[in-house]
Amino acid sequence: MIIDDDELDRLVLQHYIKQYQNIEIVASFDSAEKAVPYLDVPADLLIIETNLQGMSGLEFRKLAHKIPACIFVSSHPELAAGAFEISTLDFIIKPLTTERFHYSMEKLFDFFEVKEKCECYDAMVGENCIKIKEGGHIFQIKMKDILYLEALKDYTRIITLEKNHCILNSLGNLLQKNFFDSFVRIHRSYAVPRHLIRGKNCHEIELAHHIKLPIGRTYKDNLSFFNP
Numbered sequence: 603m604i605i606d607d608d609e610l611d612r613l614v615l616q617h618y619i620k621q622y623q624n625i626e627i628v629a630s631f632d633s634a635e636k637a638v639p640y641l642d643v644p645a646d647l648l649i650i651e652t653n654l655q656g657m658s659g660l661e662f663r664k665l666a667h668k669i670p671a672c673i674f675v676s677s678h679p680e681l682a683a684g685a686f687e688i689s690t691l692d693f694i695i696k697p698l699t700t701e702r703f704h705y706s707m708e709k710l711f712d713f714f715e716v717k718e719k720c721e722c723y724d725a726m727v728g729e730n731c732i733k734i735k736e737g738g739h740i741f742q743i744k745m746k747d748i749l750y751l752e753a754l755k756d757y758t759r760i761i762t763l764e765k766n767h768c769i770l771n772s773l774g775n776l777l778q779k780n781f782f783d784s785f786v787r788i789h790r791s792y793a794v795p796r797h798l799i800r801g802k803n804c805h806e807i808e809l810a811h812h813i814k815l816p817i818g819r820t821y822k823d824n825l826s827f828f829n830p
Contacts, residue, residue: 604630605637605662606651606675611696615649615675618703625707634662645669647710652676652685663688670756671713673706686790689755716757716768732781734760734767741767749813751776751785751793763811788825789818799828 604619604627606612612630619625628645631637634657648669650659653676660681663672673692674685682693691713692706734741743760752759753773760767769776776782777793787793788807792815801808802825806816817825 603628603637603640603643603645603647603666603669604649605632605634605654605659606649607632607654608651611651611675611698614698618698618700619649622707633657634659637662638665641666641668646671646714648672650674652678652681660684660688663690670717671710673710691755713755716754734769736767736769741765743767745781745784748795749798749809749811750795750815751782753791786824786827788821789816790821791818792816796827799825802828 604612604615606615609632612632616627616630619627625647628643629637629640631640634650634654638657646669648663648666648671650662650672652659652674654662659674659676663674663685666672667689671691672689673694674681674690675694675696675698676682676685677696679693679695685693692709694702694706730745731742732745734743743762747762747764749761749763751773752761754768756770756772757768758771758773758776760769773787773791773793777785777787782793784795784797785793786796794807794809794815798809799807800810802817804817806814807825808814
C-alpha cells in the first residue's frame with residue numbers, strides 16, 4: 603500500500619516497485635483518510651509519506667499496525683526518531699534514488715525471511731531457562747547465557763555466544779515478563795543483563811566479552827544504577 607499526497611512521488615515509487623516481481627501494489631492513495639476504509643485489505647508493506655494533508659503518516663501507521671512492515675518516505679529527517687518509535691522498518695529521505703530504494707528492499711526481504719523462519723516464543727522452562735521453538739527445532743536457553751536482546755520490529759533476537767535465536771515477541775513485551783526483570787533497556791533496539799555491564803560512557807556501554815552497544819538518549823536514566 604502506497605500513501606503520498608504528491609502525485610509525482612507516487613509515480614516514482616510505483617516505477618521502482620514494478621522492478622521487483624515479488625511485490626504487488628494493492629492500493630495507492632493521495633491521503634491517509636482515503637486509505638482508512640481499506641485497513642482490512644491484506645497488505646504486507648506500507649510505504650507512506652510522513653507529512654500528509656490532514657492525517658499524518660505517523661498517525662496512520664498507528665492505525666495500520668496490522669501491516670507487518672512500514673517504510674516512511676519524507677523530506678523531514680527530524681521525524682525519523684519518532685517514526686522508529688512506532689514500528690518502522692526504514693525511513694527514506696526524499697528525493698528517492700534507485701540505490702537507496704534497493705537498499706530498503708533488501709532490508710524488507712531480510713525482515714520477511716526472518717519472519718518466515720521464526721515460529722514463536724513458547725514458554726519458560728524452570729526458573730533459569732527459557733524454551734524456544736525455532737525452525738522446527740526446540741532450543742533450551744539458560745538465562746545466564748544470554749548476552750543481550752535485540753529488537754527487530756515485532757520480533758526479538760536473543761544473542762548468546764553459541765547461537766542467535768529469533769522469537770515472535772517484541773522487546774517491550776519480553777521486558778515486562780518477570781524472568782527478564784534482570785535486564786535493562788539501553789536503547790530502542792537493545793536490552794542487556796545488568797550483571798554483564800562492565801563499563802559505560804555517554805554514548806555506549808561495554809559488556810562482557812568486549813561487546814559494545816549504543817545508549818539511546820531516552821534510555822540513559824535506565825543506567826543510573828551504574829553511576830558511581
